[in-house]
Amino acid sequence: MKQFFKKCYLAIILIFLYVPIIVLIAQSFNAGKSRAKWEGLSLRWYGELFSNASIMNALWVTVSVAVIATIVATILGTLAAIGIYSMKKRPQAFMMTVTNLPNTMPDIVTGVSLMLLYIFAKVERGYFTMVLAHITFDVPYVVLSVLPKLKQMNKHTYEAALDLGATPAYALTHAIIPECKQGIVTGALLAFTLSLDDFTISYFTTSPLVQNLSTLIYSATKLGISPVYYALSSLMFVVLLVLLLIVNHRTADNKD
């Protein structure tokens, strides 16, 4: 009885979380344009999606920004984590404060402050400034996912590699990095998802001429949003879901 009650409670919460998503997916198949009226099943919006230049452009901006930001942030963050790990206590504490700072700043403040930086440096906002902003909010997450892995590692691994004749570069790539590979992958995945879904920071750091999906949707809401966007997000949702299943399947295989 108690277990049944617990399951019911969780089911209700999950229904609450999923209802809007189901509504969105259903509406992406609605033949009519109205949100309120069901006019029959159709793939009309999926067809229009691929011929809509501004959406395709925004999709390209979103994905390319996320890929570039993730790659740069992962390299920068991994190196930083190794550096911070081998620092003395004082500078280490300072670096940790700096790393945690963006976490305590709301998105809107991060966005506004970067916008002020670009205004102050007289840099025109656009694609490149957006990439810089995304790298900036991604890096701390990579650092914070790699550092714990380094702390779990045996302290003397690096010295041992050197004693056994490895060059520092070889010891780094063959002793340290494989040890924290899991943390690097987690950090990179986190960075990619954050970057893909970001609205607030992109909104303040780009120009109206370079839109990613979120800022495009934002400007579309003012005019009344077209079901094409529902089709797009349903597609992206399914793609991510399939990717998750593949990754899950692979990790399950590795464990066996």
Added chain:
Amino acid sequence: MIDLTLPAWAGWAMGCGLLLFILMVALSVRRNHGIKRSLFAMPYTLWMFIFTLLPCVLIAYYALTDANGRFTLDNFRSFWDSNHIMRENLRAMGGDEMAATVARGSVNVDTLVYSLWMAFLCTAISLVLGYPAALFMADRKMKLGATLVVLFIIPMWMNFLLRTIAWMSLLEDNGLINAFLEWIGIGRRQLMYNQQAVLLGMVYNFLPFMVFPIYTSLSKLDPKLGEAAQDLGCNEIRTLYKVTMPLSLPGVISGITMVFMPSVTTFFIPRVLGGGNTRMFGDLIESTFKTAGNWNLGSALSLIMMVLILISLSILRKADPNGEGGGIV
């Protein structure tokens, strides 16, 4: 599709950065010892300095200057009294008597107080709804823990703006919920464009941020502790109260921060579901920057919010001195 040519300044900046990095590495190569590893953090330090610390300083700079770059406290006065500038102008034109009749404009302060209240409500509701959910998920008899976590994460992959817009289709005057209400005989209601709708949207978007940290700290608990309490004569409710809840406090605190912060600053949810009837502080900052183009006042508002958040964070940290709050990962 997209012009990827870099502006000239970017080329220069990257060149300088690279040179600096090579120089650092070269300087740090000590004989027989190889590269000093702590210098790996150099590019990151540089990056954080330019893109995190410097922008924070710039917010303070813009907040304390006027449009001509002269030092002033007017922006903070305008926060306290939105009619401040008008009164000054009247005085400058010799209309002292008229200036005296201009009352204090409290719109900015009111918006801030209202936002804090809404964020408090959102956090409280999320905690009340989220704690039992996390507790049941962490229940070892459920055997579904990991799957449930994934089920809570998946909705977040749908674009957050679209998820909020989807609520419009549900809450609209001729939306699904109203159709249902009419069908069961209650009749249609105005569900959108009010405070409850905004609150619903906020709880919907931020609830997972409350559930994850609490779940993390609950699932790390040793089940033997609860068993011991029951052996010593505690009933289930008392065990929950005296053992489980205090031990999950770090997770609760981390959840509260993760819900409270975005709810004070959100500007999309009140705009879509509140329809401009309810204005929140994030909304105000956004329109001050983007619509009014007043960077100085906008910076002052951002600064005030940042200080408020830092104060509330440090109060919360006091409750959790070990800082063991579980994160999402």
